[in-house]
Amino acid sequence: MPVTFQAETLLLEGDDAIAFAQAQFSGNAAALAVGRWQFSAWLDAQGRVRALFHLARVSEKSLLLLLRGGCAEPFADALRRFVFRSKVKLQALPVRALGTSAAMESHTVEQRGDAVVLGCGMHSITIGARQDDAWRAEQIHLGWPWLPDAALDALLPPALSLERLQAVAFDKGCYPGQEIAARLHFRGGHKRHMHCVVLSQALPPGTVLRDEQSDAAQLLDVVATDNANVALAVINDALAEQGKSHALRWNEDIIDIELRERWPA
Known part of the structure; x- marks a missing residue:
């Protein structure tokens, strides 16, 4: 049976949205400019990848996450436990169409009406405009993983080539799973x-x-x-x-x- 991929998205907004992402996610959110996206992940304490996503900075105080596998609502619920006194609102958005559009510079973000377009180089993926899976074959050849349910909470960053995708930072301080990620980076040994x-x-x-x-x-x-x-x-x-x-x-x-x-x- 064909597999249909839809856009599971999460919005982080507020005065502390960037700082919250910097403290929780493996990528360097603080270095992300408005109108750009990066790969990032949320790891558990053992360094396993709980969620993999495009992290797009859509304004000075807001981030849009497009999950590459999994569902937005339980992800948002799990993240809310770490908000404490931070001035950040986490909202799982309604599921939307996910489709392919024309080439656009990689890691760029454009808002087109109600749709959001993420540039991927020779193609783009569009959230909320059309539904098709043409992007999947291209991204397989790029080595951009999409995680089925069976792979969530199961794989370490080297298994998904997250360092190559610049989804793991080693010089920004602590975040969940950082110690394990750093050990694998500096000592290697993953099989x-x-x-x-x-x-x-x-x-x-x-x-x-x-x-x-x-x-x-x-x-x-x-x-x-x-x-x-x-x-x-x-x-x-x-x-x-x-x-x-x-x-x-x-x-x-x-x-x-x-x-x-x-x-x-």
Whole structure:
């Protein structure tokens, strides 16, 4: 069954909105200019990614978050527990259409009537204007992960290449999971990394593929094109080191998987 992606968004606004984001999220929100967006994440105390999102500064005192997986309302509820006396309002916005529009400089933000457009280089994604999934295949090739429910609260930043996406800052002070993220950055040692792969058949996002011994790969997003079933997948390094082509198990089926590109942490 085709997967439809919609825009789950959250608005942070108030005198302390930027400071709150700086203290809670992994990216450097304080360095984000009005009219720009960055990748960022909310980590748990063990460094696992609870939420991944585009963080867009839409005014001096407001931020718009477009979640790359998960739902806005429970995310907002979880964040509200950390507001304390901060002058910030967190609002989960109604679900809106998410679609593709013309090329626009990467990391730029434009308001077009009721719609918000996030520039992604060779294409843009538009919140609230139209519904289509054309952007998904392009972003798989860029290595921009979208997290299915099975991957939420489960993966560490290196597995999603968050450092490459500049979604993790190491010089801005403390935030949840910062100690674990910094340890992985400076000491390394993580054994799972993200790849662009081609599959012998389309499978649901979140699917876990196994080799003879253990879980070997988890699919984050899968798009069936005219030529191939392309996906982003988190792959165990031990499997990747054995070569580019593998036959893995999904239930009773054998799935052929070809590793095309690997991204570092």
